Each structure stands twice: as structure tokens, then as C-alpha cells.
Amino acid sequence: MTERYVYMDHSATTAVDRSVLEAMLPYFSEEFGNPNSLHIWGRKARKAVNEAREKVAALVGADASEIIFTGGGSEADNLAIKGAAFARRDKGRHVITTAIEHHAVIDAFHWLEDQGFEVTVLPVDERAMVGISDLESAIRPDTILVSMMYANNEVGTFQPVAEAARICNDRGIIFHVDGVQAAGHIPFNVRDMGIDMLTMSAHKMYGPKGVGGLYIRKGVKIQPIVHGGGQERGLRSGTENTAGIVGFGAAADLASMRFTDGSIEEEVRLRDLLIDSVTSSIEDAYLTGHRTERLPFHASFCIGSLEGESMLLRLDAAGIGASSGSACTSGSLEPSYVLLAMGITHELAHGSLRFSLGKDTTREDIVYVAENLKKIVADLRALSPLWKNRG
Amino acid sequence: MYTEKVMELFMNPKNAGRMEDPDGVGEVGNPRCGDIMKIYIKVKDERIVDISFETFGCASAIASSSMVTEMVKGLTLDEALAISNKDVVNALGGLPPQKIHCSLLAEEGIQAAIEDYRAKRKAGVEAKA
Structure with a gap:
């Protein structure tokens, strides 16, 4: 019917870039090893996963040891929110998020509410921005976690994450950022900004679907939600999705390049x-x-x-x-x-x-x-x- | 998700647009829910001789409007009142479950237009008497 096709739904997903696909292909049939095996097949896969971790970490100014790979952005959000809340529930039961989060965040907070946590939802203004004073007045002595998205998926607005991070840092509150829409699209540094945890997704930045990443600042303790073989520092058990992770690394490289050209x-x-x-x-x-x-x-x-x-x-x-x-x-x-x-x-x-x-x-x-x-x-x-x- | 018939009528709706000097107008739905259907009819000897619609809503609402106006055109008012939302759904080759309310609006829109026509006519007759 039409002669021209214009895809303008990159917030939903992106095409895997050719360079990303090329990087991934060897890890399906040739270098198929389990990264946890000691033999040469395993060691090659482990090396590839480690290199990808370096690249993803470099994208946001983190150390490779601070990156956990997951099965996607939603899983990373759930791990961050549930994991941090449960690790700190002896310190308090109050958690804060915003009215415009993705369902992966909102529904995780609803679940925490069912588990006995108290949730405060911050309002936004007519441009979808959270007010810093609203955050400040919502914080209580028993607040243990704040989760705020970097940029909204529906209307694109950036949140004042750096200011929010400072407020949380000063009070010893864990600050999680859902960066699924922003990571790989604008340069930022988690360390400079004081972000404790950051969610990323490969398929929003020309990588494959089914791979996510969670930055967890060194020193921040969280509970796993998937238990098993102890992969990813015990925080996300399950044999690593080697090809997908390699693709995430290549996508992170591509994104870093786009920041400078x-x-x-x-x-x-x-x-x-x-x-x-x-x-x-x-x-x-x-x-x-x-x-x-x-x-x-x-x-x-x-x-x-x-x-x-x-x-x-x-x-x-x-x-x-x-x-x-x-x-x-x-x-x-x-x-x-x-x-x-x-x-x-x-x-x-x-x-x-x-x-x-x-x-x-x-x-x-x-x-x-x-x-x-x-x-x-x-x-x-x-x-x-x-x-x-x-x- | 939509049948070919729904897409065909959505892309090229029949009887679309406002009508000048209609004999009856029916408006159903509300903007808060995202659906409004407005049906205009011209009636001669108890028969719908012309009909058009304006619809604010999704593809199935527009296709349902187009279909129901085609179905009742030329029918007597009583015949038109007998057309149900099921008839509209069947003529469209089916609608997804969450879109059935669109066909209901089509049925109610026709009823509202006929009621409006009958009320005006009654008022006109009483005014003359």
C-alpha cells in the first residue's frame, strides 16, 4: 500500500545494529561455552562477558564490578527495588517513588505495599517533572529507598535526578534510577551524580531484547530475587546469556561513540x-x-x-x-x-x-x-x- | 487485531460527515471515555432515506458507525430499531472483546436519532393541534 516506511517508535524498541549483531553471532554456535566452566570453552565465554561488562560500565561511568546483567529492564527494576527494600527493611519500611514511573517500577512498589512497606507516590507538574521540595517533604526518618526515572517513556521529560540523588545521599537513603529510556542516549556519570542503582536495557540502545543491566554502587547491599547457581555475584543466578550480554556490550560501545560524533x-x-x-x-x-x-x-x-x-x-x-x-x-x-x-x-x-x-x-x-x-x-x-x- | 472489513470501513468510511437539516440527531458516548457517536437521519414516510455520522473514537468506533449507517439506510424506523449491536459485530466479521462497546454505541446511536425524530414530530403535531 505504502512505498515508504518510517519507524518512529524507538522508545518501544530499536533494531539491533549490524555491528552489534556481528559481535553476537559467534556466541551462539562457535563460542557457545558456559561462562562458569573452567575449560577453554568456558573461559572464552567468561572473557566475552567480562569485556561486555567493562563496556556497559564505561557507558555510565561505573566500575565493571558494579554491573549485574539481568533478563531485561523490568527484571533489573524489580531486583533493585525489591532487593534494596528487603535488604534494609530492619532500618525502615517507608519507600518513595513517582506517579509517572514505568509499570515495572510502580507494580514492584505495589507489591512492596502488600508486603507491609509504606509507599509514598510523588506528584508531577504539568510537564511531568517531580518537584524536589515534594521529595524533601515526603522523606521520613524511616525512609529507606527512593526510585525515580531518569526520563519518562511517554512524554520524554527528564527528572531532577542529580538533585534528588544529593538529597538521598545526605540522608543515607538508597536512590534508584530507572534509566531504561535515557541510558545510551544521553551521556551521564552515575558516580558524579550520586546514583546508587541504575537500570538499563540493551534493546532500547540498538542491542538485543532480553538483556538488562543494573548498576549497583559498591557498598550498596541488596537481596537477590532469583536464587540458584550464584552467578552475577549471587544477585542474579542463572547461566549468563552470553550472546545477549556481548550484544549489550557492543551496543554500549556504539552509544559511547554516538556521544562524541x-x-x-x-x-x-x-x-x-x-x-x-x-x-x-x-x-x-x-x-x-x-x-x-x-x-x-x-x-x-x-x-x-x-x-x-x-x-x-x-x-x-x-x-x-x-x-x-x-x-x-x-x-x-x-x-x-x-x-x-x-x-x-x-x-x-x-x-x-x-x-x-x-x-x-x-x-x-x-x-x-x-x-x-x-x-x-x-x-x-x-x-x-x-x-x-x-x- | 481487526478484521479486513473493519479496516476497510475505518480507512474509507461510508456516510461520514455532518448533515444539514436532519430530521433526527442522536448523540451517545462521552469524551471522557474516548468515544462519541453522532448519528443524523432524514426520514420520509417512516423510512430512513438518508443517514450520516460523526464519530470521535478508535478505528472500531468509526467502522461500527459506518457499518450501522449502511445497514439501516432505507429501512423503516421500526426495522432500524430492531438492528442490534450483535448484527453490527457480525457484519463487521467480529470485533475484539474490548471493542464490543463500540458496536453498542452504534445501536444506541440509531435508537437515539430515531427517538429524537419521533419526539420532534410529536412536538410538531402538538404545536399544530
């Missing part, structure tokens, strides 16, 4: 071009999240008088892959809790759209998306009883 700056230019095109050429179209304090590849909107799923399917028919936080795409009747937490009305939240650019996105892609979206919005508004400005 101007790629991120170009991504920001293209993102801003899309934001400006959409908000200036489409009436009643609003950027969601912060205008500047946002992920370099992330542009999200609410389009008035329209519903997200209908726009997504029309975009899909034009060869464009995007996503939405509308009720119809989530399978519930409620639109995105993130947009509602920002104070956006139900009606407008139903019309949410997210375009997340990738390293191969071009200026032509942006123009193609903006032009098609404009047409699709006009076509669907001609059907919408809510759209008043018809002429």
Missing part, C-alpha cells in the same frame, strides 16, 4: 523540527512533557478532538510506526496515567501520540511524518463531532 546534537535538531512542524502546522496540537528538558529522540503530543488509536492506524497505513497512550491502545477505558498525572484532561489524553526517533532517522523522514500526520488529522477531524473549526 555529533549524533545526539543532530537527533535534537530533528526532534525539534518535528515538534515545531506538528505544533505549528496542526491546530489544537500540543507538545506533552518538557520542551527542552527531554530525551533527544522523543517528541510527544496530544491532538485535540481525536483519539490516538485511530491516528496510529492511519499512520500505520502510511507506513509510519508511532505509539499512543490512549485508552484504546492500552486495552482499558482509562487513558495514560502519566498524562492524567500531568493534569491533562481525559478528553485530550485520548488523543496522545508519541514519535521516538532513531539513529537512522532523516530529515526527509521528519517531513514525511509531519505531512502525513497533518493530512490524517484533517481527515479524522472531518469525522469528529468534537471538532468545531470546520469550514
